[in-house]
Amino acid sequence: MTTQVIVLNGGSSSGKSGIARCLQAVLPDPWLTLGADTLVSAMPVSAQKSGIEFAPDGEVIVGATFRALEAAWIAGIAAMAYAGARVIVDEVFIGGAASQRRWKDALGPLHVLWVGVRCDAGVAVGRELARGDRIIGMAASQADLVHHGVAYDLQVDTTHTEALECAQAIAARLR
Amino acid sequence: MTTQVIVLNGGSSSGKSGIARCLQAVLPDPWLTLGADTLVSAMPVSAQKSGIEFAPDGEVIVGATFRALEAAWIAGIAAMAYAGARVIVDEVFIGGAASQRRWKDALGPLHVLWVGVRCDAGVAVGRELARGDRIIGMAASQADLVHHGVAYDLQVDTTHTEALECAQAIAARLR
Amino acid sequence: MTTQVIVLNGGSSSGKSGIARCLQAVLPDPWLTLGADTLVSAMPVSAQKSGIEFAPDGEVIVGATFRALEAAWIAGIAAMAYAGARVIVDEVFIGGAASQRRWKDALGPLHVLWVGVRCDAGVAVGRELARGDRIIGMAASQADLVHHGVAYDLQVDTTHTEALECAQAIAARLR
Amino acid sequence: MTTQVIVLNGGSSSGKSGIARCLQAVLPDPWLTLGADTLVSAMPVSAQKSGIEFAPDGEVIVGATFRALEAAWIAGIAAMAYAGARVIVDEVFIGGAASQRRWKDALGPLHVLWVGVRCDAGVAVGRELARGDRIIGMAASQADLVHHGVAYDLQVDTTHTEALECAQAIAARLR
Numbered sequence: 176m177t178t179q180v181i182v183l184n185g186g187s188s189s190g191k192s193g194i195a196r197c198l199q200a201v202l203p204d205p206w207l208t209l210g211a212d213t214l215v216s217a218m219p220v221s222a223q224k225s226g227i228e229f230a231p232d233g234e235v236i237v238g239a240t241f242r243a244l245e246a247a248w249i250a251g252i253a254a255m256a257y258a259g260a261r262v263i264v265d266e267v268f269i270g271g272a273a274s275q276r277r278w279k280d281a282l283g284p285l286h287v288l289w290v291g292v293r294c295d296a297g298v299a300v301g302r303e304l305a306r307g308d309r310i311i312g313m314a315a316s317q318a319d320l321v322h323h324g325v326a327y328d329l330q331v332d333t334t335h336t337e338a339l340e341c342a343q344a345i346a347a348r349l350r
Numbered sequence: 351m352t353t354q355v356i357v358l359n360g361g362s363s364s365g366k367s368g369i370a371r372c373l374q375a376v377l378p379d380p381w382l383t384l385g386a387d388t389l390v391s392a393m394p395v396s397a398q399k400s401g402i403e404f405a406p407d408g409e410v411i412v413g414a415t416f417r418a419l420e421a422a423w424i425a426g427i428a429a430m431a432y433a434g435a436r437v438i439v440d441e442v443f444i445g446g447a448a449s450q451r452r453w454k455d456a457l458g459p460l461h462v463l464w465v466g467v468r469c470d471a472g473v474a475v476g477r478e479l480a481r482g483d484r485i486i487g488m489a490a491s492q493a494d495l496v497h498h499g500v501a502y503d504l505q506v507d508t509t510h511t512e513a514l515e516c517a518q519a520i521a522a523r524l525r
Numbered sequence: 526m527t528t529q530v531i532v533l534n535g536g537s538s539s540g541k542s543g544i545a546r547c548l549q550a551v552l553p554d555p556w557l558t559l560g561a562d563t564l565v566s567a568m569p570v571s572a573q574k575s576g577i578e579f580a581p582d583g584e585v586i587v588g589a590t591f592r593a594l595e596a597a598w599i600a601g602i603a604a605m606a607y608a609g610a611r612v613i614v615d616e617v618f619i620g621g622a623a624s625q626r627r628w629k630d631a632l633g634p635l636h637v638l639w640v641g642v643r644c645d646a647g648v649a650v651g652r653e654l655a656r657g658d659r660i661i662g663m664a665a666s667q668a669d670l671v672h673h674g675v676a677y678d679l680q681v682d683t684t685h686t687e688a689l690e691c692a693q694a695i696a697a698r699l700r
Numbered sequence: 701m702t703t704q705v706i707v708l709n710g711g712s713s714s715g716k717s718g719i720a721r722c723l724q725a726v727l728p729d730p731w732l733t734l735g736a737d738t739l740v741s742a743m744p745v746s747a748q749k750s751g752i753e754f755a756p757d758g759e760v761i762v763g764a765t766f767r768a769l770e771a772a773w774i775a776g777i778a779a780m781a782y783a784g785a786r787v788i789v790d791e792v793f794i795g796g797a798a799s800q801r802r803w804k805d806a807l808g809p810l811h812v813l814w815v816g817v818r819c820d821a822g823v824a825v826g827r828e829l830a831r832g833d834r835i836i837g838m839a840a841s842q843a844d845l846v847h848h849g850v851a852y853d854l855q856v857d858t859t860h861t862e863a864l865e866c867a868q869a870i871a872a873r874l875r
Contacts, residue, residue, distance in 0.1 A: 193830030199394035207392040217382040219374035247435030254429030260422030301864030305718030339826030368655030476689030480543030514651030549744035557742045567732045569724035597785030604779030610772030
């Protein structure tokens with residue numbers, strides 16, 4: 176069976192979205208990319224602010240409202256894949272292994288490629304600055320946290336490797 | 351039973367997204383807003399261009415790839431609502447009654463409020479110009495087309511009514 | 526002599542940018558649109574935050590750094606017009622008459638059309654909500670403030686008039 | 701005398717904007733960043749399309765309207781610096797040495813640091829793909845072209861060096 180879902184997990188400014196766009200360009204079939212950013216922008220402005228809180232150091236604190244919406248969101252993404260869409264999930268496992276567990280439960284028997292997107296924390300902090308539209312501190316606080324206890328089929332590291340090259344390595348692993 | 355899904359259907363530049371954001375602000379519970387724009391931006395750049403084609407007059411031509419991804423997308427949005435999320439669907443029924451049929455089949459027994467978002471074509475054309483980021487011609491070609499044969503619980507008209515007022519009228523109809 | 530600069534002054538969410546884009550579409554010559562939003566996004570992120578402060582009610586407090594950069598910005602916009610570009614200035618006269626004075630001094634002998642963009646405060650507040658990307662409170666606090674003591678050649682009101690119609694009224698007044 | 705203007709010249713997707721944002725973050729004084737993207741978005745939508753034309757391979761063809769507006773724009777940026785603002789110019793010298801000549805004439809006696817932003821064409825093409833919002837082909841067609849006959853005080857290369865590090869190298873060269 177062919178791969179139905181690619182989950183990219185990495186901290187803020189680790190380069191996941193760039194890899195996702197390159198994957199969409201290099202893979203012969205059409206893949207949808209959906210992720211944490213899509214979910215947050217789908218929420219009411221008030222929930223964006225209170226549901227996820229940003230501590231002064233950029234750490235993300237998740238509330239109950241956010242958690243409930245996220246559970247339904249995950250179920251919906253899984254349903255898209257069950258219905259035949261190939262989906263790239265562009266995610267930040269704030270809860271590490273617990274986050275992966277939630278996705279694993281929802282994705283059930285689907286063929287998933289779990290990809291860890293690594294980036295040296297110092298480099299990610301610089302890229303966060305260069306992007307100019309991110310809350311400063313998220314890259315530093317998430318760089319290691321999101322990989323805690325997470326199991327991968329493949330890891331890529333954007334510290335010294337371009338997004339396109341990472342995408343090609345991932346594409347080579349698809350069944 | 352309370353309303354679980356609000357479907358806003360209207361042509362480009364009819365004011366759906368503004369109504370959706372106002373609904374999110376005035377409704378006491380958190381609602382997710384997802385729609386045609388979310389789906390298009392989730393697609394590969396190549397599918398955005400070839401899957402939906404824009405005729406010189408702004409008419410939208412939908413291809414088979416787009417149609418297949420859209421079917422899975424609709425199934426996924428329905429699954430989010432089944433899983434407990436309240437969802438505002440911000441849609442353009444390019445196929446009129448046939449589009450509504452696809453959503454109706456997927457949403458099944460869920461409690462849905464079907465809302466038509468009307469806007470005088472001439473006014474929508476002016477707003478399309480004022481937005482500055484839209485393909486000119488979509489507002490004109492879609493203004494009536496998308497309502498063809500579609501059945502509503504409620505219709506609002508943004509020609510002379512503000513988005514917030516429309517949202518309040520919709521909110522008053524929720525169970 | 527023909528008009529060289531159109532200054533649109535109005536509060537946040539009063540509809541200035543939409544009018545500017547419509548003006549660019551209806552006027553036969555090419556006009557540049559530059560304004561407060563351009564200046565703010567040209568500044569360092571830190572100056573965007575500390576240079577202009579947003580009080581909890583959305584009021585804007587302007588610091589010395591912001592004021593100095595703004596003075597140079599105004600001189601530069603004036604120089605573009607002296608050099609032959611037609612310019613639409615999309616502005617928020619936070620200081621009312623004092624802000625107009627600064628622009629008047631810089632624009633000197635240029636032929637300027639001063640346009641007040643009015644919008645009922647309650648309506649502007651609703652549109653601010655509908656846009657979803659603005660700090661809530663700015664529309665209310667600026668609606669009247671920015672017109673204090675300002676002299677206009679022409680005023681338009683977007684409360685019940687579309688941006689395109691306002692633009693046509695302004696275009697009709699150009700020399 | 702201290703440096704008043706930093707001109708960053710490089711092809712599309714070479715990393716200029718990221719360097720500019722890092723410069724704004726690391727430099728102690730507030731610097732404005734303005735550039736080709738600002739000018740294009742200030743133009744009427746019609747001039748954006750007809751003034752600059754994109755050949756199928758992404759090559760940029762500049763028309764007379766664009767050229768006239770650009771001349772006034774350059775004069776205006778120079779005036780901002782004369783008026784005391786420190787300005788980072790984020791530019792694409794489509795015309796190579798001729799483009800630099802236009803800026804040099806306008807900036808006259810101001811203290812300018814001319815910086816070439818290099819990036820291996822293959823790498824820039826991959827980054828263009830990863831950004832997802834650029835016309836494919838510009839990175840390739842501009843990579844070398846924009847440096848033709850241009851004289852620099854300093855060159856940086858983003859192929860293997862992060863934006864922040866490039867910014868620090870530039871900052872170290874300011875007087």
